[in-house]
Amino acid sequence: MKRNVSVLAAILTSAMAAQAATVTNSGGEPVVLAITENGNRMDVALDPGASESICANGCFVTLPNGDRIALTGSETVEINGGSAVIK
Numbered sequence: 001m002k003r004n005v006s007v008l009a010a011i012l013t014s015a016m017a018a019q020a021a022t023v024t025n026s027g028g029e030p031v032v033l034a035i036t037e038n039g040n041r042m043d044v045a046l047d048p049g050a051s052e053s054i055c056a057n058g059c060f061v062t063l064p065n066g067d068r069i070a071l072t073g074s075e076t077v078e079i080n081g082g083s084a085v086i087k
Contacts, residue, residue, distance in 0.1 A: 020053035034062035
């Protein structure tokens with residue numbers, strides 16, 4: 001029984017991560033993104049080369065250059081020079 005609970009928890013965690021958008025800072029400077037999800041705002045700092053999973057349920061992201069983008073939670077986003085490329 002304990003093993004089944006562990007397996008179920010691992011499956012749910014993987015499923016949740018698979019539904020989140022991935023954002024990567026491919027630039028040479030650290031960036032801070034303002035994330036608004038379900039009415040809650042938080043800042044996410046990314047060092048050069050770092051990646052983070054965000055927006056599991058969709059969100060708005062304010063980029064360092066001031067642009068605001070909407071994400072559904074399935075995108076791959078690359079940040080370079082404060083701008084984003086969504087794949």
